[in-house]
Amino acid sequence: MKTNKNIPCDECNDGFYEEVCENYTAITSDDNKVLVRNLRFKRCTKCGDEIFSPQSSKIVDKTIADFTEQLRTREIELLWEDLGLDQTAASEALGLGAKTLHRWLKGTQYPNRSMGFYLRAMVQFPEAFQWVKERAWRKKNRLSQSNTSTTFPELFSQLEKEQHNEASTKLEALRNFNPVKEFRRISVK
Numbered sequence: 001m002k003t004n005k006n007i008p009c010d011e012c013n014d015g016f017y018e019e020v021c022e023n024y025t026a027i028t029s030d031d032n033k034v035l036v037r038n039l040r041f042k043r044c045t046k047c048g049d050e051i052f053s054p055q056s057s058k059i060v061d062k063t064i065a066d067f068t069e070q071l072r073t074r075e076i077e078l079l080w081e082d083l084g085l086d087q088t089a090a091s092e093a094l095g096l097g098a099k100t101l102h103r104w105l106k107g108t109q110y111p112n113r114s115m116g117f118y119l120r121a122m123v124q125f126p127e128a129f130q131w132v133k134e135r136a137w138r139k140k141n142r143l144s145q146s147n148t149s150t151t152f153p154e155l156f157s158q159l160e161k162e163q164h165n166e167a168s169t170k171l172e173a174l175r176n177f178n179p180v181k182e183f184r185r186i187s188v189k
């Protein structure tokens with residue numbers, strides 16, 4: 001197995017790759033550092049370029065997956081089943097591109113750490129999923145987030161103005177309202 005001990009480096013074309021076995025620090029997609037203990041890989045004696053066998057890569061991937069509590073393909077399938085919609089509808093509801101889920105299920109890409117947490121929460125709390133699905137935050141403030149604003153910007157600003165005026169009028173009426181005066185008027189009658 002030591003036959004190709006002297007692979008020339010294709011980075012610097014000067015050194016050779018030398019097999020090392022040491023603690024290796026991998027960087028996750030979220031910029032977290034993960035320590036992989038006693039990893040075997042090759043490093044150029046001159047420029048320090050590192051190469052990994054498929055087996056070593058697997059060990060790194062596995063360590064990162066454990067550290068980030070990564071969702072496995074099967075878990076992702078189950079999550080989507082639990083969401084109770086077909087895959088496309090559930091992806092749409094969660095704001096994911098249709099291809100993203102496909103990649104996750106194929107195992108060519110994984111949800112990152114925070115996305116994994118988010119997905120787990122969505123399944124654990126159906127009302128939260130419902131809330132996201134409905135984009136409920138848009139309902140909070142009248143028309144401001146509806147499509148009207150983008151489709152008809154002029155109409156929207158007009159509506160907003162009217163709404164604002166209406167609110168000002170009500171506020172004005174409230175300020176001028178004197179409960180004592182009102183009471184007297186009624187009692188006289």
Ligand SMILES: [Zn+2]
Binds near residue numbers: 009013016045048
């Ligand atoms: Zn090199």
